[in-house]
Amino acid sequence: MNPLFEQFVIEARELLDAAGAALLRLEREPGDAGAINDLFRALHTLKGATGLFDMAPFTRLVHAGEDALMAVREGRAAVTPELADRLFQLLDLGVRWVDHLDAEGDLPDGADAVARERETLLRAALGGEKAVEAPSGAFSWVDELTEAERRTAGGRTVTAVMYDPHPDCFFTGDDPLDLCRKIPDLLLLRIEPVEPWPELSALDPYRCALRFRTLSAAPKDDVARVFRSVPDQVRIATMTVAGAVTAPEPVVEGLAESILREQARILALEGTAAEREARRAVVLRTVRNILTAQGREADRAALDRVAETPEALRGFVEGLADARTGGGAASVPFAVPAAAPARRALRVEAERMDRLMSLVGELVVAKSRLPYLAREAREGQSFEMLAQGLKETQGQIDAIVGELQAAVLRLRVLPLSRVFEPLPRLVRDAARRLGKSVELRLSGEETQADKDILDVLGEPLLHLVRNSLDHGIETPDARRAAGKPETAEIRVSAFQDKNGVVVEVADDGAGIDAGAVRRKAVERGLIEADRAAALTEEEAVRLVFLPGLSTSSGVSDLSGRGVGMDAVRAAVEQAGGRVEIASQRGHGTRVRLVLPLTMMITRVMMVETAGALYGFPVTLVTGMLRVRRGDIRAVKRAESIVLHDAVVPLLRLRRLLGLPEDDRAVGTEAVLVVDLGGQTVGLVVDGFRERADVVLKPMTGVLARLRGYAGTAVLGDGQLLLVLNLRELL
C-alpha cells in the first residue's frame, strides 16, 4: 500500500476516535467550548487529509459535520440529542469508510449518495435549509448564452458549473469568487444575484447573495477538484455548447511569476524599520533563489546591484514578475492509492525503540568478549581463568537478554484505555435506546497489557457491558420502585495483580435470578435436577457460563441477542485467562476477567506427578491445599472435599493422564484448586513446585492430535515441561 495512504488510514482512525470522544463530552456539556473546538479541529484536520486523495464523498461528509459545528460554535444551532445522534452517525460512517478504504483502497459503492443523504439529515437536524437537488433543466442557461459568450465558450464540449454558495459561506472560510478563479481553463464566469437586489438598507453584507455560473474547457474531474471543499453547493455537468468561434487560450501566470509578484507585495508592506529590513533580507534571498532556479543569470546580477536599496529592489522585483508570463500549470491527476490487504500496524513510542537499540548495542559489546576468550583458550590459559571469564560474560549477556526481553514485551504493551474507548459511546447509545439512565464509571484505563490480550479483551468487554445494560440495569421506574436511585451505575475497572490483568464489569442492577438460571439449565438438560437443586446460589449463578444456556433465547433477565456468557468465557480462556461472576439479587452483578499480561509468555504453576513435571496456567489456579486423606469423602470412586462450605469434586492427575496409581504412604494429599470457568475442581498431584514464566509452544505434528495438552515449554535447565489443558482432560 502507498505509505501515504496507509498513514492516512491510521490518522483518520485517530481523528475519528478523538472526534467521538469530544462529541461525547459535548453532548454531556453542550456549552463546552473546549469540546466543540476539539471536535471541530479533528474534523477539520480530517477534511484536509481526505482532500489529499480523490475521495470527494468523504470530504463532503466531513465537511457537513464541520458546517454543523460551525453553526453550533456561532450560536446558530444548539447541540440537541438529535444533532448529536446525526453527528455520531456521521462519525460511525466515517469509521466504516476508513475500514473500507483500508481493506479495498477505495470508498464503498454509492458513497456519494450516502454522503449527500447524511448531509441532508444533518442540515435538517440543524433546522436549516434543505440540500440542493438539481432540478431538471437546471443547466438550460448554457443554451441561452449571449453571442459574445458563445464566441469564447461555444463550439466545444465544456464543463458547466453551477455554484450556489451558502449564504453563510463567508463564515466558513469559503471565498466563492476565489474558488471560481481557480477553475482551470475558465471560459466563462457569470456572477448573478440569487434574488433581485433588495433596498440597500436591507442588504446584509455578511451574507452571500450571489450565485456563479461558469464554463471551463477542463475535464469535469479537474473542475470538481476545485470545489472539493463545497461539494454540496455545486452542480457540475459536461455538455456541448453550440457556437462558432474558438476561444483563445487563456493566459495564466506561472508559479514563478506569481511568487515574484508576492515578493513585491511583501516589500510594499508597512512596518517598523526592523521588520522592513527583515523582509528585505528574506525577499532578496527568495528572489535570488528563483532567478537561480530559472537560470536567469543576467537578472540575478542586476538584482545584486539594487539589493541594498528597498525602493529600487521593489521596483525591480515588480518588473521581474511582469517580464514573463508562462503557460498555465497543467493539473496533475492525483495518484489513486492501489488496493492492498489490510495490515496490522503497531505504533511504538520512540523511547521504547531507543531503549531496544541501546540494549542491542550492549549485547554486541558483551558478545565481543567471546572471541577474546576463545583466543585465550587456544593460547593455553588456565581452565579456571577461562571459566571465570565465561561466567562473567554469561552473566552480562544474561542480564542484557533479560532486559531485551522485557523491552520487546514493552513494545507490545498498550494501555487498556484502548478497549475502554468504545464503552462510553456504547453505554450512551444503548441507554438512550432502552430508555434507561446509566452512568458509566471507568477506572484503571492506564493499566497496561500486551496487544494480543487487548485484542482478546475487546469483544468480551463489550458483551459484558451490553449485558448489563440490557438485562442487569432496570428501567428508571423499576429502580424507583425498588428504592434505588433512578440513574444506574456501571463500573468498568482494570488493575494489574501479580498474575495478570484484572478487568471488572460491575453494575447495581437487578442481579441474576439464580432460581431462573437453575430451572433453565435443567430444562435444557445441561444439568440434572437433583444436582441443580444441591447447588448454592453462587454456584447456580455460575451456570450462566455453560454453553447453550445464555444464548439467544436464554433466560430473559440475563441475556439476549445471542450474547452468550459462554462465548465470553471461551474467548478469555483461549487467552489463558478465567472469568468469575458474582451476583446478588436486587443489588447487581459483577463479572471479573483475569487475563495474563501477555500471550507470548505464560506464567505456569508447576506440579510434580509420577516423576514428571506438569504446568497449569496460573490464571486458572485459585489455591493450593494439603488435605488429610481422612478429610476426603469418597462415594464409590468419586472423591470430594469440603472447601469454604462447598463441596469440591476431587480429581487425581495420575488417573486423568492414565498413569499408575500413587502408592506412596503419605498422610496428606497435595491438592491444586483450579477454577474451570465457574466450576471449582480440586486436582490431586504428587507435589507442588515453583511458578515459572515459560514460552508456550503449541503441540505440532502428530502430537497436535493429543488432547489435554496446551503445549510444551523448555525450562531454564533444559527440562521439558508439559502444560496441560484441563478442560480437555476432564
Add this chain to the structure above:
Amino acid sequence: MNNDKRRVLVVDDAVTVRAYTRQVLEADGFVVDEAINGIDGLEHAMANPPDLLIVDINMQKMDGYAMLRVLRQEPALRDVPAVMISTESKDSDREQARLAGANWYFVKPVKPKDLSEAARLLTGRSHEDKREG
C-alpha cells in the same frame, strides 16, 4: 552523503499532511525534516536552519503566524524563505501570512507539482538539478 541537498522543514500538526509533503519533496531530491507545531518548528529550525520552511497555520501550542513572527527575528533564520499552507483562501488570511513573514501562500490541497515547483524555485534549484540521494 550529499550535503548539497536542499533541506525543507515541514511544520504541520497533521501527520498525513507531513507524510504527503515529505513524499512529494523527497521524490524530488529534497531532504525533509518535520515538526508538529510552531514551538517544535522553531526548535528544529534553530538547531538546523533549513533552506525552506513549509508551515501550516492552524496548529496547537503555537500557530504558523506566531512561529514565523518569532523566526523572522532570529538573525540566522530571518531570511529563510517560507511557504504557508492553509485551508483558508481569504485575502485577509493571505495578508496576515504576508505580515507574519511568509513568502508564499498555498491553499490546501496543494498539487504535488506545485509543491515541488515552489520548493525548487524558493531554494534556487534549477530543473536540471535533480539530485538523487
